Amino acid sequence: MTIAARSLVYCAVLLPLSVAALVAVLLGRQGAALAWWRALRVRWLGRPPVPPRRPRTVLVLGHAVASFVLGLIAVVPLGVQVLWVLRGVLYGFVDRGPYDHSWGGPSRAGAWLAHFLIGTPEALAGLAALAGIAALHQRLTASLDGVRAPRWLFPTVALAVLAMVLLFVAWTRQL
Numbered sequence: 001m002t003i004a005a006r007s008l009v010y011c012a013v014l015l016p017l018s019v020a021a022l023v024a025v026l027l028g029r030q031g032a033a034l035a036w037w038r039a040l041r042v043r044w045l046g047r048p049p050v051p052p053r054r055p056r057t058v059l060v061l062g063h064a065v066a067s068f069v070l071g072l073i074a075v076v077p078l079g080v081q082v083l084w085v086l087r088g089v090l091y092g093f094v095d096r097g098p099y100d101h102s103w104g105g106p107s108r109a110g111a112w113l114a115h116f117l118i119g120t121p122e123a124l125a126g127l128a129a130l131a132g133i134a135a136l137h138q139r140l141t142a143s144l145d146g147v148r149a150p151r152w153l154f155p156t157v158a159l160a161v162l163a164m165v166l167l168f169v170a171w172t173r174q175l
Contacts, residue, residue, distance in 0.1 A: 004127045007134040010044045012078060014137060015071030021064040030060040037063070037141045045138050050145045063144055066157065067137060073164045074133045080126035088119030136160065 017040065021033035034052070041047050086094055092112040099105035104114025136157055143149040 003131055006044050006046065007131040008078070008081065008127065010040065010134040010137075011071070011074035011130045013040065013044075014067060014074055014133075018064055018067035018071045022061075022068060025057065025061045025064050028057075030057050033060055033064060034144065037067070037144065041138045041141045045134060047138055047142070050142060050147055053144075053146050055144050059144060063140060066140055069161055070133055070137050070140075070157070073160055074130060076164065076167070077126035077129040077133070080122055081130075084119040084123035084126070088116045088123070091115040133160070 017036055021036060024030065024033040024036075031054075034055075038049065038052065042049050092108050095102070095111070097108060097111075099108055099111040102111040102114075103118065104110035104112070136153065139147075139149060139153050140157070143153070
């Protein structure tokens, strides 16, 4: 499986798993949450396992919150992938026409090809974003087990959160 496919699956389960981990930590089961994060990191991204340690509950809770935020961020590029499949790959089935005013129209084949070709770079950028989110998260997870986090990790996560907040504000003002 390619890193793009692994990252897509990793980011798709990141939000639900972070919600489950938040609940588990609040119920005093941080060991279960840690096991989930480790399994996700090792199985889906193929990262080597590190010797586990038992971090403090507050660190696991902070990790669950950070994971939730990264999972929310991942929703945007995951949505881009879904839209590309529906409006690019399956355009001719989703939109029955007429195609007189569609990109690539007036024929169905032209509109389909135009939507596919225009959406493909966006889908590739979305896959790159998912790979980046997965890489950030796996480094955060490794830091729970004592692997030294690079200096750029936390500022990069903060920058990703800021970028997503700005995108969300711009999007809601457009509506």
